[in-house]
Structures are given as C-alpha cells and as structure tokens.
Amino acid sequence: MSxxxxxxxLAKVVDNGAASSTFVIEPLHAGYGNTLGNSLRRVLLSxxxxxxxxxxxxxxxxxxxxxxxxxxxxxVDIMLNLKGVNVKVHTDEAVELRLEKKGAGVVTAGDIKTxxxxxxxxxxxxxxxxxxPKKTLVFDIVVEAGRGYQDIETSSxxxxxxxxxxxxxxxxxxTRVRFKVDPTRVGQETNLDRLELTIETDGTLSPREAFExxxxxxxxxxxxxxxxxxxxxxxxxxxxxxxxxxxxNTPIEELNLSARTANAxxxxxxxxxxxxxxxxxxxxxxxxxxxxxxxxxxxDKLAELEL
Numbered sequence: 001m002s003x004x005x006x007x008x009x010l011a012k013v014v015d016n017g018a019a020s021s022t023f024v025i026e027p028l029h030a031g032y033g034n035t036l037g038n039s040l041r042r043v044l045l046s047x048x049x050x051x052x053x054x055x056x057x058x059x060x061x062x063x064x065x066x067x068x069x070x071x072x073x074x075x076v077d078i079m080l081n082l083k084g085v086n087v088k089v090h091t092d093e094a095v096e097l098r099l100e101k102k103g104a105g106v107v108t109a110g111d112i113k114t115x116x117x118x119x120x121x122x123x124x125x126x127x128x129x130x131x132x133p134k135k136t137l138v139f140d141i142v143v144e145a146g147r148g149y150q151d152i153e154t155s156s157x158x159x160x161x162x163x164x165x166x167x168x169x170x171x172x173x174x175t176r177v178r179f180k181v182d183p184t185r186v187g188q189e190t191n192l193d194r195l196e197l198t199i200e201t202d203g204t205l206s207p208r209e210a211f212e213x214x215x216x217x218x219x220x221x222x223x224x225x226x227x228x229x230x231x232x233x234x235x236x237x238x239x240x241x242x243x244x245x246x247x248x249n250t251p252i253e254e255l256n257l258s259a260r261t262a263n264a265x266x267x268x269x270x271x272x273x274x275x276x277x278x279x280x281x282x283x284x285x286x287x288x289x290x291x292x293x294x295x296x297x298x299x300d301k302l303a304e305l306e307l
Contacts, residue, residue: 025194026184046148051171055167107129148171184278
C-alpha cells in the first residue's frame with residue numbers, strides 16, 4: 001500500500017453536448033472516488049454562482065392570485081414561466097429589466113430588453129401569450145446573482161419596489177450531477193479508484209467552469225480548517241516526472257504496434273498509453289476484437305517502456 005496519498009489527475013474530459021460534460025479523474029487513492037464524488041456533487045448543486053429572476057411587476061396585476069386582461073395565462077403561470085428564464089448576471093447588484101410587447105402573440109424571454117450586465121441564454125422560453133391585438137403588455141423584471149436557493153420571504157424583503165411580486169430563486173446553473181466509481185490500477189498499484197463525474201448546466205455556465213469553481217470552493221474551505229498542518233503528497237501515480245507524464249500521454253498510434261492491435265485498442269476508446277496502463281490483463285482480454293496475439297504484443301510494448 002502507498003505510504004502517501006497521491007494527488008488525483010484529470011485524465012480526460014468528454015463533451016456530451018453544449019451543456020453537459022463528463023470528467024474522468026484517475027488514479028485516486030483507495031476510497032477517494034466516493035469521497036471526491038460526493039463532495040464535488042454537493043458543492044456543484046448548492047454553491048455555484050448563477051443568476052435568476054427574483055421579482056417582477058406586470059401592468060394590470062396587483063398580486064399573484066389574479067389574471068392580466070388580454071393574457072391567456074394567470075399570474076401564477078407567468079411566475080412559473082419567468083423562473084424558467086436562464087440569465088447570466090455579470091454584477092453583484094440587482095438589475096431591473098423591461099419587457100414591452102404590443103399586439104397579440106407569444107411573449108418570450110427574447111422580448112426582454114437586456115443591459116450590458118445581463119445575458120439571456122434561452123430567449124425562446126415562453127413567458128405568456130397575449131390574445132388581445134390591442135393589448136400592450138409591460139413587464140418590469142428584476143434579476144440578480146447569488147448562490148444556492150433563496151426563499152420567497154427573502155426575495156420579498158429585498159425587493160427593489162414594494163409593489164413587485166417576489167419569486168423564490170434557485171441560482172445554481174448546475175441542473176444535474178451524477179458520478180460513478182470504478183476500480184483501476186497503475187503498474188503494481190491495483191487498489192485505486194477511477195471517478196467519472198457528469199455535469200449538466202442550464203447553459204449560463206459551462207460544465208468545465210462549474211467543475212473548476214466547485215474544486216476551488218472545496219480547496220478554500222479545507223485550507224481554512226487545515227491551519228499550518230501539511231500532509232505529504234505526491235503527483236498522481238504514473239505522472240511522477242514530466243518525462244513519465246509525456247510518455248503516458250503518447251497516442252496509441254505512435255507505439256509502433258501492428259495495425260490490427262492498434263485499431264482494436266482505438267475502437268475500444270483506448271487512445272493513449274495512460275488509457276492502456278489503467279487496464280488489467282483481464283480487462284484487455286475482454287476487449288472486443290482483441291485476441292491473445294494482440295495481448296502479447298501490448299505486454300511486450302509495455303515492458304519495453306518499463307510500464
């Protein structure tokens with residue numbers, strides 16, 4: 001067993017879409033897959049800075065339990081739709097925005113007049129529908145930045161104007177986080193963890209930005225508690241030196257393996273030496289299209305590289 005707790009390494013990032021990414025962290029000290037996965041997940045869901053609509057005023061309505069003349073939706077439905085507007089706020093101050101729409105038709109978040117401090121990420125979000133062609137709909141909308149959840153009592157207390165209708169707000173731009181932990185190995189170290197963390201956001205923040213902010217928050221919190229105490233640490237296993245790190249990042253195509261063996265590895269999403277050394281002999285045997293000759297060839301190559 002290792003006498004030190006090696007630092008983890010971000011092995012790769014897989015983009016699943018515009019607002020979803022999977023972060024592969026390995027190798028991790030035994031048991032640290034769940035330790036890091038749980039702590040990152042909780043911080044990602046609760047503590048990442050984001051923006052939200054916190055209050056609004058619409059001409060023709062004095063409170064939430066009423067209707068607006070000429071509008072199909074009642075005020076409660078409008079409130080729910082406004083909570084679905086994804087906003088990016090670049091200031092710590094509350095910002096008041098205006099929406100004016102004349103005539104019949106669907107009113108969307110794209111109709112809101114923004115400022116340099118506010119971006120609307122989903123302009124297609126429907127707010128309401130006007131069915132009176134002579135109607136001029138006027139909204140005043142307040143957005144602000146924050147972290148976590150703000151209840152309606154707090155929003156009401158902090159309203160810019162007393163006649164505005166307050167909303168509870170979920171500021172977090174992270175909509176979903178899931179993780180799984182698998183065993184992995186590096187050389188003779190077999191009792192190691194591999195963490196896959198998938199982050200989905202509302203588009204106001206990239207998954208990479210959310211991941212790095214959550215990691216920085218945890219560093220700050222634990223550093224404040226550690227005082228002057230330090231614990232011996234070491235680079236991630238397999239990356240003790242710059243030469244080793246470079247070697248582990250070598251593409252499979254550059255190993256001078258036979259075309260059949262190289263293609264079998266790449267087809268199984270094994271693209272670097274690092275991907276290769278994290279697999280056991282049994283894992284290699286179970287690869288699709290990977291026979292015993294290919295296994296012997298890979299073992300010889302790893303022995304040549306002293307891995």
